[in-house]
Amino acid sequence: MTDTRNDLSRLSINQETIKQWSLPELAEGCAKAGIGKVGLWRAPVQEYGVERTARLLADSGLSxxxxxxxxxxxxxxxxxxxxxxxxNRAALDEAAGLSTDTLVLVSGGLPAGSKDLYGARERIADALGELAPYAAERGVRLAIEPLHPMFASDRCVVSTLSQALDIAERFPADRVGVVVDTYHLWWDDQAPDRIARAGAAGRIHSFQLADWITPLPAGVLVGRGQLGDGCVDFRAFRTAVEATGFDGPVEVEIFNEDLWARDGSEVLAEVAARYLEHAC
Known part of the structure; x- marks a missing residue:
């Protein structure tokens, strides 16, 4: 078995983890740290320019x-x-322009005045029916991310891997899959079985890490914890994901104002060290 205790080759740093850095700073910092992968967000990429971002990352040796x-x-x-x-079609064009094969989907909450969760999920499936062929033409996969149930009303009516897979499985696996995010799924005792279900069909399109800390900060959207600061068993998640044959990137995505207030290089070094300590 390969010893991964000092291996950063699969580590990806999501841009939001070090939000205080510009794209050039992110590229330079990751390259200096020997980290070859990054996850990006649309707004800063649009501001910097998709083609310009793609050139910057290629020149820095980052994917x-x-x-x-x-x-x-x-x-x-x-x-x-x-x-x-x-x-969403524009987002797929941007993903293709950045040479990434994965567009993460936050499906959306309940429309104003509605209480119909089932109907909302069906509308997601209907929309994916229109988007999946467009995505396939661009070589990009659509990855449905279940969010913790506390976000169901306003951000994402898909709260579990089961719900995500029930939608994804209506489409070919190379077009629509799921995101396994520890922050959103750590509480679900069915998650290991659903990870196995997703992996058996090749539908794990992204694996993301963040910890769950309590009490949650005001404004729960930025309540993700640094790896090791909370109650998530990262090794158990990684074991379950890799038991399916998944050997793709492991992306650390943390929204946390305390991290954003610190020196970016210090945060990056800490993330890498915590990743090795808690997730390898």
């Missing part, structure tokens, strides 16, 4: 493991739905 985010596909209003589909 893009995912682009976040597409999704928000639950609208009932026809015009709003049309705008969402157009935005």
């Amino acid at each position: 893009v493991t995912s682009l976040c985010r597409g999704g928000f596909l639950t609208a009932t209003d026809p015009a709003e739905r049309s705008r969402a589909l157009d935005d």
